Amino acid sequence: MSELLTKSRARNVFYGGSIFFVVVFVALTAQSHRHIVDKATAGMPLTEEVRLGKHVWERNSCINCHTLHGEGAYFAPEVGNVMTRWGAQDDPELAYEMLDGWMQAQPSGIEGRRQMPHFEITEEEMRALAEFLRWADQTDTQNWPPNDAG
Amino acid sequence: MKYQSQKVAYAYFLVAMALFGIQVLGGLLAGWIYVSPNTLSEVLPFNVIRMIHTNALIVWLLLGFFGAAYYLVPEESEREIFSVKLAYIQLAILVVGTLGAVGSYLVGIHGGREFLEQPLWVKFGILVAAVIFLVNVSLTFLAGRKTAITNILMMGLWLLCLLWVFAFINPDNLSLDKMYWWMVVHLWVEATWELVMAAILGFLMLKLTGVDREVIEKWLYVIVATALFSGILGTGHHFYWIGTPGYWQWIGSIFSTFEVVPFFAMMSFAFVMVWKGRKNHPNKAALLWSLGSSTVAFFGAGVWGFLHTLHGVNFYTHGTQITAAHGHLAFYGAYVALNLAMFSYAMPLLRNRAPYNQVLNMASFWLMTGGMAFMTFTLTFAGTIQTHMQRIVGDYYMDVQDQLGLFYLMRFGSGVAVVLGAILFIYSMLVVRREVVKPGPVIKDAAIPGE
Numbered sequence: 001m002s003e004l005l006t007k008s009r010a011r012n013v014f015y016g017g018s019i020f021f022v023v024v025f026v027a028l029t030a031q032s033h034r035h036i037v038d039k040a041t042a043g044m045p046l047t048e049e050v051r052l053g054k055h056v057w058e059r060n061s062c063i064n065c066h067t068l069h070g071e072g073a074y075f076a077p078e079v080g081n082v083m084t085r086w087g088a089q090d091d092p093e094l095a096y097e098m099l100d101g102w103m104q105a106q107p108s109g110i111e112g113r114r115q116m117p118h119f120e121i122t123e124e125e126m127r128a129l130a131e132f133l134r135w136a137d138q139t140d141t142q143n144w145p146p147n148d149a150g
Numbered sequence: 151m152k153y154q155s156q157k158v159a160y161a162y163f164l165v166a167m168a169l170f171g172i173q174v175l176g177g178l179l180a181g182w183i184y185v186s187p188n189t190l191s192e193v194l195p196f197n198v199i200r201m202i203h204t205n206a207l208i209v210w211l212l213l214g215f216f217g218a219a220y221y222l223v224p225e226e227s228e229r230e231i232f233s234v235k236l237a238y239i240q241l242a243i244l245v246v247g248t249l250g251a252v253g254s255y256l257v258g259i260h261g262g263r264e265f266l267e268q269p270l271w272v273k274f275g276i277l278v279a280a281v282i283f284l285v286n287v288s289l290t291f292l293a294g295r296k297t298a299i300t301n302i303l304m305m306g307l308w309l310l311c312l313l314w315v316f317a318f319i320n321p322d323n324l325s326l327d328k329m330y331w332w333m334v335v336h337l338w339v340e341a342t343w344e345l346v347m348a349a350i351l352g353f354l355m356l357k358l359t360g361v362d363r364e365v366i367e368k369w370l371y372v373i374v375a376t377a378l379f380s381g382i383l384g385t386g387h388h389f390y391w392i393g394t395p396g397y398w399q400w401i402g403s404i405f406s407t408f409e410v411v412p413f414f415a416m417m418s419f420a421f422v423m424v425w426k427g428r429k430n431h432p433n434k435a436a437l438l439w440s441l442g443s444s445t446v447a448f449f450g451a452g453v454w455g456f457l458h459t460l461h462g463v464n465f466y467t468h469g470t471q472i473t474a475a476h477g478h479l480a481f482y483g484a485y486v487a488l489n490l491a492m493f494s495y496a497m498p499l500l501r502n503r504a505p506y507n508q509v510l511n512m513a514s515f516w517l518m519t520g521g522m523a524f525m526t527f528t529l530t531f532a533g534t535i536q537t538h539m540q541r542i543v544g545d546y547y548m549d550v551q552d553q554l555g556l557f558y559l560m561r562f563g564s565g566v567a568v569v570l571g572a573i574l575f576i577y578s579m580l581v582v583r584r585e586v587v588k589p590g591p592v593i594k595d596a597a598i599p600g601e
Contacts (some may be wrong), residue, residue, distance in 0.1 A: 007298065007364060010371035017375055021382040028383075029329070032394045036325040040393035040447060044338060051322045058262025064197030070469030071328065071477070072264055075184070075196050077547035078469065115558050116550070117190035136324050142399070144391035147544040 003024040004065045020146040053132025056125045065116070067150075069141055076114065078150030083130075085148045151499045153224040155231035160500040161241055162217025163493050167576050169210035170486075171249065174565075174572045176203035180547075181565040184558040185431040194256075197583040199266050201255050209248050209574065214489035215346050216240070218282055219303060221355045221496050223287055223354075229292025232286050247275035263331055266317045273317055280311040298367035298529060299352050302374050306345030313337050314380035325393030332388045340451075341381040344412060347447075347488050348373045351416060354440045354495055359427025366423065373415045380408035387459050391468060399461035413444075413452035413484075420444040433498065435511035439491030442515055445520070446483025454479055454526065466541040471554075472533030479526040482518070490575060496580050509587040517571030525562035532557035 001021040044050075057063075088095040103126070106116040121129070151157070180199045183189050213369060224231055231237060260267040268276070284307065291304055316333040352370045353447075365430060386402025389395075420441050431437065451491045454476040458467040467473070498505040532554045537552045 003558065005368065005372075007368040007371065010368050010375065011298070011301075014371045014375035014378070018378040018382070021379055025382050025385065028398075032329060032398070033326065035395045036323065036329065036393050041323055041325050046323055054322060054324065054327075059258050059260075061197045061201065061262045061265045061267060063262055064200045064267075065195075066584060067469040068324075069328065071202055071388075071392070072469070073197070074471055074474055074591065075200075097254050109188075111188060112186075112580075114187040114551070115195075117191070117195045117197075132324075139325055139393045141391045141393060142396055144468065147542045149544045150538050 040140040041135075041138070043140075044135050046135070047131070049128045049131045050135045052125065052127035052136070055128070056121060056129045057132055060119050060121075068136060069139070069145065076116065078145060079133060080136055080139075080141070081145055081148065081150050083134050085150065089134060089137050092131065092134065095134050096127050099130045099133070100126050151502065155228050155234045156221050156224050158231065158237040158241075159217040159496060159498060160236065160353075162213050162220065162490045163497060164520045164580075165245060166210040166213040166217060166489065167493070167579065169213065170208045170572060171576060172252075173203060173206035173210060174569045176200075176206060178565045178569050179564075181374075181558070181562045185555070185562050188572075191504055198255050198258075198260075201260060203251060205251060205267065206248075207486075209244070211485045211489060213244065214283065214492065215250060215307070215343075215350075218346075218350050218353075218489070218492045218496075219283075219287055221492070221500075222303070222350070223290050223300060226297045226300045226353070229288055229290065229294040232289035232293075236282050240279045240286070243275050243279040243282070247279070248271045250275075263320060263327070265335060266331070266411075276317075277314060280314060280368055281516035284308060284311055289579045297337050297363070298370050299349050299356070302345050302352075302370055305351035305557075306342045306349060310338055310342040312561075313342065328392045329389065329394060332385055336385045336388055339481075340409060341378055343485065344377040344381065345374050346485055348377065348416060350488060350492055351420065351444060353438060354425075354436065354491060355420060355423040357405070357495065358429070358431045358433065358437050358440065359423045359534060360429035360431075361423045361427040363411070365426075369415075369419050369423075373412050375417060376408070376415060377412035380405050380411060384409045387461075387464070390461050390464055403460045403462075407456060409459075410448075410452040410456050411420070413448040417444040417448040433495055433505040433508070435505065435508040436491055436495035438496050438512050438515055439487055442519060443483060443487035443491050446479065446487055446519060448483070450476065450479030450481070450483040450522075450526070454530075457530075466538050467533065470533045470540070471537045471557075472537065475526045475529035475533055478529065479522055482522045487515075487519070493579060506585050507578045507582045510574060510582065514571045514575035514578060517574060518568050519571075521564045521567030521571060525568070526558040528564065 033127065062068075062079070063072040065073050067078045069080040069082070070078065083089040083095055086095070086098045088098050098125075103116075103119060103121070106118055108115065179190075180196065180203055183191075183196050183199070220231060222235055247268070251272045254269050254272075255267070259269060260565065261269070266273075276505035285528050287307065288304065292298055313334050320331050321327050321330065342523050348370055352366050355361065358367050363529060383401055386398040387406040389398035424441065458464050458476065473582055494505075494511055535554060535557075536550050538549060539545045539553065
């Protein structure tokens with residue numbers, strides 16, 4: 001092995017191979033980008049309201065308790081399919097009411113129960129957040145999660 | 151310490167250890183909230199504590215890498231660092247940025263992309279610090295002797311700094327956001343950081359075992375080749391369920407299976423070098439941490455990563471406590487332990503003294519490693535039950551969590567062991583000023599067999 005694989009050969013394989021895999025990865029990423037925009041998330045328009053909802057989601061760092069499409073913290077339920085779970089995926093008004101009702105009731109203060117903080121969110125922002133969660137829910141996630149429990 | 155400017159590393163290591171302390175205390179608090187959920191719930195919610203826990207970890211590991219680079223680049227390049235002043239300015243920017251980030255989190259100002267929650271000005275600060283660092287280290291590197299260790303280290307550091315650009319790219323489309331987010335997160339810990347890890351491990355092996363440089367460097371190129379060949383397309387294992395095309399399920403499964411290879415190679419490398427070298431280096435603690443790091447990285451990143459990386463398995467385990475189990479052991483083995491190996495090796499030299507108190511340091515290794523292993527087991531059991539109840543049976547999330555209390559209690563206990571280990575490590579590095587356990591006499595002829 002020591003004669004066949006010299007240090008400079010090992011180095012050249014490393015550089016050459018890495019460049020090859022970077023090129024493949026960039027090409028697949030570009031294709032995936034198009035797939036996401038044209039197909040996977042095309043079921044619902046990416047409106048200003050959805051954008052605002054995403055900012056509300058980010059500003060309150062929801063991801064550090066919840067998961068969204070399985071990514072995030074594992075302290076609180078999955079919300080990528082929460083609108084389906086609530087039966088509100090096709091009903092924007094119901095989606096808003098369910099979300100608002102839930103969030104206004106927090107924190108529950110029940111002893112021994114995980115506590116969701118109270119967030120100061122305007123009605124416009126709450127509606128946007130509901131739309132954002134509906135928008136996330138319509139994404140083609142290859143049928144993940146396995147069931148409505150998330 | 152052969153070059154005066156290596157001393158810069160000392161300041162980096164001190165700040166890194168302080169943040170390490172904050173990180174594990176934050177983790178302990180978060181672990182306690184799983185046991186007793188009402189703790190601080192109105193004052194300091196779980197999401198803020200978790201941000202401090204993860205961000206402190208990332209920053210201290212980076213500070214450790216920067217410090218390690220400032221320590222080993224002069225020695226490998228055989229010259230002083232281009233500018234000591236720039237190195238301290240870089241550190242000052244990072245300290246201000248870190249304190250600024252923690253302060254903002256505590257008053258509720260933060261972003262919402264996991265691990266990248268830093269306010270924009272902090273992100274720019276990190277960018278400026280990264281540029282300063284690259285200029286400083288590259289000029290040192292270019293002017294001096296070039297070795298495989300510094301080649302690989304520089305490549306890893308350049309790429310990880312360049313990938314930071316994706317921290318600023320946040321598309322409105324959630325799926326695009328997620329896809330580009332992984333360009334920082336995955337391509338850091340499962341590609342570029344592995345290059346840094348391999349380079350530092352190579353340097354430690356060179357110093358601790360005395361094996362011929364030519365042998366070490368050839369191994370290193372093979373290791374980093376397997377790391378990037380598997381790790382780049384291995385990004386696909388994060389693209390199963392976020393809106394990306396279905397073909398990633400196959401690409402991700404196949405290539406991330408091969409991600410075990412570099413970790414197995416690093417473990418084999420470390421043990422083979424120690425066996426071949428037979429050098430009786432006085433710093434046994436650094437050797438223990440080096441071997442421990444490569445071994446735990448193999449289990450945490452390699453075995454526990456493979457456990458849930460195949461898409462047919464991941465469909466059920468994605469986003470459960472299985473992920474948490476893997477994340478903890480992988481980060482601990484690959485990056486925490488490696489940094490502590492470097493600190494253990496370099497601190498005595500930076501302070502110009504013999505490596506005292508190795509027994510305390512080694513005890514801290516077993517405390518921390520035992521604690522992390524136990525934590526990984528409890529979380530894996532919790533995750534297994536969660537996967538079954540939630541993903542197969544279809545029980546609701548909180549109903550399932552209510553069944554996992556015993557595991558979270560045991561996890562908290564293992565967290566206590568880790569925190570005690572961390573405190574003992576820092577104590578053995580900084581406080582004790584003389585030998586606590588007297589070593590036996592040195593046997594001159596190393597060939598004398600034991601009985």
